[in-house]
Amino acid sequence: MRAVVQRVSRAEVRVEGRVVGAIGRGLLVLVGIARDDTPETGKVLAEKVANLRIFDDEQGRMNRSLLEAGGGVLCVSQFTLYGDCRKGRRPSYDRAAPPEAARALYESFVESLRAQGVKVETGEFRAMMDVELVNDGPVTLLLDTERVF
Numbered sequence: 001m002r003a004v005v006q007r008v009s010r011a012e013v014r015v016e017g018r019v020v021g022a023i024g025r026g027l028l029v030l031v032g033i034a035r036d037d038t039p040e041t042g043k044v045l046a047e048k049v050a051n052l053r054i055f056d057d058e059q060g061r062m063n064r065s066l067l068e069a070g071g072g073v074l075c076v077s078q079f080t081l082y083g084d085c086r087k088g089r090r091p092s093y094d095r096a097a098p099p100e101a102a103r104a105l106y107e108s109f110v111e112s113l114r115a116q117g118v119k120v121e122t123g124e125f126r127a128m129m130d131v132e133l134v135n136d137g138p139v140t141l142l143l144d145t146e147r148v149f
Contacts, residue, residue: 026071032081
């Protein structure tokens with residue numbers, strides 16, 4: 001799994017003009033699912049997201065996790081995180097999981113976040129979405145379960 005994690009002051013996702021998910025302070029997490037991902041992969045990534053120390057403490061240092069600082073997660077599925085642009089001009093999405101498998105793993109990831117006590121809002125799987133955010137910092141991190149953890 002890959003995730004782009006952005007610390008936000010607020011974020012929302014709309015489908016056909018209607019808000020389907022919105023948060024105040026917290027994290028916008030764009031998540032891509034690979035063909036070989038499993039529910040365990042999602043649990044590991046969810047634990048990492050919930051415990052990243054990227055929120056300020058009293059001294060203004062990034063020393064608090066989402067769980068410590070409070071706030072929610074807006075989680076949006078994004079298969080394009082597995083776009084391979086090394087050859088040609090059109091990305092290849094061969095490494096992305098097929099939609100049926102990706103949906104189940106995405107939902108499992110969301111449930112793993114909730115199981116840790118995180119308030120989670122979501123986008124709409126396989127929909128064209130408008131995502132609006134105010135990046136706080138800005139703080140943006142890329143997590144890839146194949147490279148770390």
